[in-house]
Amino acid sequence: MKVLGISCSFRKWGNTDVMVKECLLGAKEAGAEVEFIRLTDYEIKPCMGCMRCAFKGQPCPIDDGVSQVFDKLVESDALVIGVPTYILGAAGILKMLLDRSMPLMFSEKGRLLHGRPAVAIIPYGVADWEGLTAAQISIFLLALGYRIVDRIIARCQGPGEIVLNEEVMKRCAEDGKRLVLGLTDYAGEQGICPVCQNSLLEVKGLKVRCPICNIYGHIIIENGKLSVKFEDPHNHRWTPENMERHFEEGMYPSVERYLKLKDKIKKSLAKYKNL
Numbered sequence: 487m488k489v490l491g492i493s494c495s496f497r498k499w500g501n502t503d504v505m506v507k508e509c510l511l512g513a514k515e516a517g518a519e520v521e522f523i524r525l526t527d528y529e530i531k532p533c534m535g536c537m538r539c540a541f542k543g544q545p546c547p548i549d550d551g552v553s554q555v556f557d558k559l560v561e562s563d564a565l566v567i568g569v570p571t572y573i574l575g576a577a578g579i580l581k582m583l584l585d586r587s588m589p590l591m592f593s594e595k596g597r598l599l600h601g602r603p604a605v606a607i608i609p610y611g612v613a614d615w616e617g618l619t620a621a622q623i624s625i626f627l628l629a630l631g632y633r634i635v636d637r638i639i640a641r642c643q644g645p646g647e648i649v650l651n652e653e654v655m656k657r658c659a660e661d662g663k664r665l666v667l668g669l670t671d672y673a674g675e676q677g678i679c680p681v682c683q684n685s686l687l688e689v690k691g692l693k694v695r696c697p698i699c700n701i702y703g704h705i706i707i708e709n710g711k712l713s714v715k716f717e718d719p720h721n722h723r724w725t726p727e728n729m730e731r732h733f734e735e736g737m738y739p740s741v742e743r744y745l746k747l748k749d750k751i752k753k754s755l756a757k758y759k760n761l
């Protein structure tokens with residue numbers, strides 16, 4: 487078994503590196519082959535939005551390091567990925583990579599990732615400034631089809647200081663082993679949504695909705711404890727069937743609609759030409 491560790495922090499020996507590496511040490515102890523990479527060592531250009539991957543089934547025309555990273559994902563059996571919190575969200579490089587992942591999602595190779603276990607590592611520096619990082623890393627993993635085994639959200643500020651936090655280090659090492667030995671997932675202990683594990687919910691009339699997984703539920707307060715009863719928790723947006731429906735019904739028909747309106751759109755856009 488091979489476990490890949492990806493750090494999405496630019497800071498060498500920073501907290502993300504340390505936590506990801508501690509998971510890898512745990513995995514190694516449990517018998518796995520491990521590899522550590524830093525996303526910032528790869529050139530990752532922005533998605534151009536050409537949609538050739540989605541509508542024409544063509545490979546991405548951008549020549550950079552993204553395909554090397556995807557090859558590493560496909561060649562490993564499990565993933566540990568860490569991203570630091572920057573201004574209430576994940577460091578931008580994670581989103582840059584996610585935006586470029588459509589060709590992988592459309593490929594046979596990408597399907598190999600479905601159901602593979604992953605651990606998410608989320609360092610943040612200041613109390614109550616965790617922001618949306620955990621949600622963003624859940625989106626990354628679910629969009630690629632991974633199963634979230636655990637998310638470690640840890641407060642740490644200076645580079646590498648997390649190494650002194652015994653509790654977090656222990657959980658990292660345990661999670662590394664968990665990936666290899668197939669032990670019970672921690673996921674479900676944290677957050678409210680049973681799929682993405684986040685506590686973010688939108689209020690929609692008398693219901694609530696997980697905006698990440700698109701499942702609806704009702705808030706229940708019993709004995710002073712709040713919980714949410716989701717109506718159809720297995721029918722979330724990330725199931726292979728719903729993802730396929732998203733492409734078939736949400737995306738592909740937009741081509742025909744656009745082509746019908748193309749001339750009209752071009753005429754209406756003419757007034758912006760000289761700005």
Ligand SMILES: Cc1cc2nc3c(=O)[nH]c(=O)nc-3n(C[C@H](O)[C@H](O)[C@H](O)COP(=O)(O)O)c2cc1C
Pocket residue numbers: 495496497499500501502503570571572573574575609610611612613615616617642643644645646
């Ligand atoms: C540009 C920048 C923005 C940051 N914004 C936040 C923030 O919004 N909330 C927070 O809790 N920590 C924030 N931090 C602190 C980092 O999340 C924290 O130091 C983390 O441990 C860094 O991980 P690293 O050592 O792997 O780089 C920020 C750090 C930087 C460099």
